[in-house]
Amino acid sequence: AKNNGRNNYQLFLAEMQDADLANFTYEQDLINAINHPESFHFVYQPKVNQYDDVIGFEALVRWLGCDGHYISPAVFIPIAEKSDIIITIGELAIKRVLQQQMRWQKQGYELVPISVNISGKHLISGKLIPFINAQLAANNMLGEHLEIEITEGVLLTEIEECIKVLSELKGMNIKISVDDFGTGYSSLSYLKRLPIDILKIDRSFVNECASTTEDGQICSTIINLANNLGLQTIAEGVETEAQKAFLLTNGCSTYQGYLFSKPLPADKATDLLTVQEILCE
Ligand code: C2E
Ligand code: MG
Ligand code: MG
Ligand code: MG
Numbered sequence: 001a002k003n004n005g006r007n008n009y010q011l012f013l014a015e016m017q018d019a020d021l022a023n024f025t026y027e028q029d030l031i032n033a034i035n036h037p038e039s040f041h042f043v044y045q046p047k048v049n050q051y052d053d054v055i056g057f058e059a060l061v062r063w064l065g066c067d068g069h070y071i072s073p074a075v076f077i078p079i080a081e082k083s084d085i086i087i088t089i090g091e092l093a094i095k096r097v098l099q100q101q102m103r104w105q106k107q108g109y110e111l112v113p114i115s116v117n118i119s120g121k122h123l124i125s126g127k128l129i130p131f132i133n134a135q136l137a138a139n140n141m142l143g144e145h146l147e148i149e150i151t152e153g154v155l156l157t158e159i160e161e162c163i164k165v166l167s168e169l170k171g172m173n174i175k176i177s178v179d180d181f182g183t184g185y186s187s188l189s190y191l192k193r194l195p196i197d198i199l200k201i202d203r204s205f206v207n208e209c210a211s212t213t214e215d216g217q218i219c220s221t222i223i224n225l226a227n228n229l230g231l232q233t234i235a236e237g238v239e240t241e242a243q244k245a246f247l248l249t250n251g252c253s254t255y256q257g258y259l260f261s262k263p264l265p266a267d268k269a270t271d272l273l274t275v276q277e278i279l280c281e
Helices: 002-033 073-080 085-106 128-139 152-157 159-171 213-229 241-249 266-270
Strands: 040-048 054-064 114-117 146-151 175-181 198-201 232-235
Touching: 002 073, 040 085, 040 266, 054 073, 054 085, 073 085, 085 114, 085 128, 085 146, 114 175, 128 159, 146 152, 152 159, 152 175, 159 175, 198 213, 213 232, 213 241
Parallel strands: 054 114, 114 146, 146 175, 175 198, 198 232
Antiparallel strands: 040 054
């Protein structure tokens, strides 16, 4: 057993070095990729109500690395966060989403809001509002078609700046949701000070909400909290009918997850949109 433990340790060391090396390579590749924005594209995961009507999408980035394989955002977003690359990715998301919606609008589809994931760093950079304004104008689109997802961290550390930026976004009719709600910090005081619209229940709680009492309690507590504060809730990572039923019974009627659909390329997302009624005179 002793020997075994030692082998495991050796293996651990070797893997750690591999991971560091991989991170280093990704960082270089990421810097290069930023000059080739076509290596990033966005997929759209539907958000649905209890009747499975599509009420929105979330845009999720995909990066095609130089070896032709997709690299998961779970791997490269944390690396991008270390520099201003994360701002470039956020801007790319906003730009692509609004271009996509402009195309849909021209083709006569009924638009639903699309959310983009924005890093805390980007939120307080001073660049977000001017960029969104310029992109809305360039695409002749309204703010109401855009939503911003942020995680809790930045809301606690930079509260004054966040109040300012989030209020401006609200003034542009852009909705704000707190992503991965419940996994960040324990202070809830920011909820009363910030103009937030939606709490997004983290997948880690949703996963076992129907099978583990504690996870179920956490979900229903988040839903009650949101209701009491006049906020909406959406559950992420809903994979089973049992999870959906539990959430519905407990008052959360909006969800996202593999049960309804994985994130889709734009053309497949288009198939889920309704064509606007043509009014004859
Ligand atoms: P997130 O914003 O919490 O997004 C949800 C993640 O869960 C997505 O992973 C989505 O594909 C995945 N997912 C959705 N439904 C299910 C399900 O039913 N089961 C399971 N197992 N997974 C599900 P993805 O696309 O790999 O993104 C991972 C994270 O990377 C995102 O978490 C977000 O934090 C970040 N990210 C993705 N795109 C962007 C982006 O454009 N900008 C920024 N800043 N971050 C992004
Ligand atoms: Mg998100
Ligand atoms: Mg999330
Ligand atoms: Mg998540």
